[in-house]
Amino acid sequence: MSLLACENLVFGYASRSENRAGLVSAFDFNLEAGEVVALMGANGSGKSTFLKTLAGFIPPLAGTVSLCEKSQWTSRERARLVALVRMGRMNGAFFDRMTVREFVGLGRTPYAGVFDGHSAEDERIVDESLERLDLKDFANRWMSELSDGECSRVYLAMAVAQQVKVLLLDEPNAFLDIPRSRKLFVMLQTLAKERGMGILVSTHSVEYAERYCDRIMVIENGLARCEAAADARAKGLLDWTEKF
Amino acid sequence: MIGGRNTFRILAGFALLLLLSATFSYLTLFSGTVGLSWSDVFVDDGSVLNRIFWDLRVPRLVAAVLAGISLAVSGLSLQTLFRNPLAGPFVLGISSGASLGVALSLLAGFSFGHFGVLTSAAVGAFAVTFLVMFVSNHFRSSTVLLIVGLLVGYFIDALVNLLIVGSDAEALKVFVSWGMGSFCRLTSDGIWIFALAVIVGCVLIGVSIRYLNAIRMGEDFAKGLGVNVRLYKNLVLFGASLLAASSTAFCGPVAFVGIAVPHLAFMLFKTGNHRLLLPGSALCGVTLCLAAGLFTMVPLNAILSLVGVPVVLLVITRGRGGRG
Structure with a gap:
């Protein structure tokens, strides 16, 4: 059973007219229990918007997002199933x-x-x-x-x-040094296996994505593609990282 | 949730505040220009001493207690809602609204029927509250609301200044004395209205504790925890406005309690959990108002600011929250 399933999903902010067609053309995506998926893409490609859509903060423009095979949840029920974690440097009062x-x-x-x-x-x-x-x-x-x-x-x-069953992380290692980033990814792997969580983590660290994640999802040029981490490079999913 | 090592501090804090407020209550009731004893009070012989107790001292005690609760609770909840440690009950222009009401009635000669200063203050305070609440529905950002509240406040203060120019000296004197705040204006009839407003306000904020605890980390964070942010934000805004407006109507614009007390309470209890901090702040507010009310010869706002200003300065200099 998929913890999280997107069918023909089109996401984006409906209020912004230029995005009405969505940032990315319709795609399917499944997140299974016990796996860690890396979400990659250039700045502004829509990674955070995708995560917010999955967490239920933004309604999908088209298609469905279902959690545990159900797409309608109250906000409280949803909060027991999915968490979106943004670990910016928080200095609130x-x-x-x-x-x-x-x-x-x-x-x-x-x-x-x-x-x-x-x-x-x-x-x-x-x-x-x-x-x-x-x-x-x-x-x-x-x-x-x-x-x-x-x-x-x-x-x-x-x-x-x-x-929660589904953990979404928005660039958790943006402010971390190399050993701490590595430790974080190892921890994510352990959590996914031990607790049967599905984890989707957006990151710019190609190396950790390849080494510590089960699959890699890339959003590039309005297309979302997903492959096993071991095959991602061979299948050209990471070509964009060497663009400049 | 009471954090282990903090339990003693919290129990001791509540005990200290209860002891202090009991002492100050006793002093409010029985000491003063005319000393009273129990026997004067409980035998209803219609004597002057008996009347002093029931018609002056008891309303004064009730006014201080209710004002302490309402200002502290509304101050704390607004500081949390706006995530701004310098917010207070008056950020939404409530005190300005009340003073406009009073200015219209005293200085411009608009009489609200045969109502007095109290009702004009209440009408003004609620009118501005609802204006700001109405505006708030058009803005999603709390910061914009904060700015709108402050701007409306300045605008109304300017209107009041216009009314002050050219008003006669006697009316002006009454207006200025209203502005200094006092716990001595509450009448036996007003007690029930004030108490009812405070209860309703506290209930509205009380049922929002889960929201207040979660909103400290931001609106998206609270939404992610399944909290109905829009609903509870409106409940807290309405409750806090009701509390601030009623206390302003009955006691005048009492400065600083709302800003300073939540910080004092945090310094005492060392917890940000609103389950404890709300009642803690309320009790702190009661203690402070009772203490300030004992100085009957000094204007209330003067004595409160003498305490309030150093506290706010301390909070600023010790960095955003008085952690220590």
Whole structure:
């Protein structure tokens, strides 16, 4: 069973007239449990828009996106199935006022009641997520005190606490150095296998995409193509990376 | 969620605030120019002392408590909604609206029927609130709303200034004294209206705690967690406006409580979780207002600003939130 399936999908912002036809011509895409797919393409090719469409933030212009073989979900049900994580450098005023534990606890929001109370079970899941990403010692640190590498682990821990089936990541290693990027991709592989998650990760790191992802999806010249990572180079999916 | 090592701090903080507000409540009721004792109060003999207690002191206590709750809760929720630590209950032009109402009634001679200053303040405050709420539906960005609120405030202040020019000295004196804020204007009849407005406002914000906790990381983030951002944003805006407008109507534009108290509460409780920070701020606001209300000889806004300004400065200099 596909965790996530797109059929004849056309995505883009309906309000922008130049995009009415969509950024990319209609295509199909499936994400299976336990696999990590790299999403690649030049800046502005539509990677982030695609991820937002999958997460339900933007309605598709045409075609369908279904999660667990159903295309209609309430926003809360959807939040229990799919998370879109954007790990930019966040310096909001409220980063000063949130501990790591509290941030990871936000992952339980889709399960919380109206007063945002956490049950013992919620607390256990938060603890487990912190442990899973080696954040136990950081639990009481303020978010603003973390390094970028630590921050990316906290974001992942939140998604783990959210217990989603589909994890969408928008350039998670944009601010990470080489060893931390590698560690992140290894972690994604482990999470996908251990938890049966489907992970779609947009990145500019060709090497990690080839080494640590199962498949590579490329958006180029208005076309979306997807191949097994091992065959991607041979099939010309990565030619655009050497364009200039 | 109470973070482990923080539990003691939170319990101690609530205990301290409860103790302080109980003490200040006692002082508000029984000390002052005329000292009172229990026996004066509970035997309803129609004496002067009995009247002082029930008609002056009790309304003053209730005014301070309700104003403390409403300003702190509306200040905190608006700071969170706008993700701006310097937002406060008056960013949406509410106090300006109230002063326009009062200025129209006192200075320009528009009488709102046989209603007094209180009603004119309420009418002005709500009129501006609904104007800004109406405008807010046309903007998705909270920042634009913040700017619109401030601009509307400036515009109305200018109108008030026009009214001030050429008004007679006596009316001007009443207007200026309204602007200084006071807990002494609440009457026994007004108590119920004020209390009802505060309850409704607090309920609206109370049911939005999940939204307030999630919105700290931005609207898309909250949406991703399945929170109905549009609905709760409107609930919080309406609740916060109701709280600020009612407190302005009954106590005048009380400065700084709304801006300073959420920061004080954070410094005390060291948590950003609104489940704790909302009641914590409310209690902080009550304590501060009760304390300020004890200085009956000094204008309320003067004494509050003397405390409020250093706090806001401290917050700015210690970097965006008073983490320490």
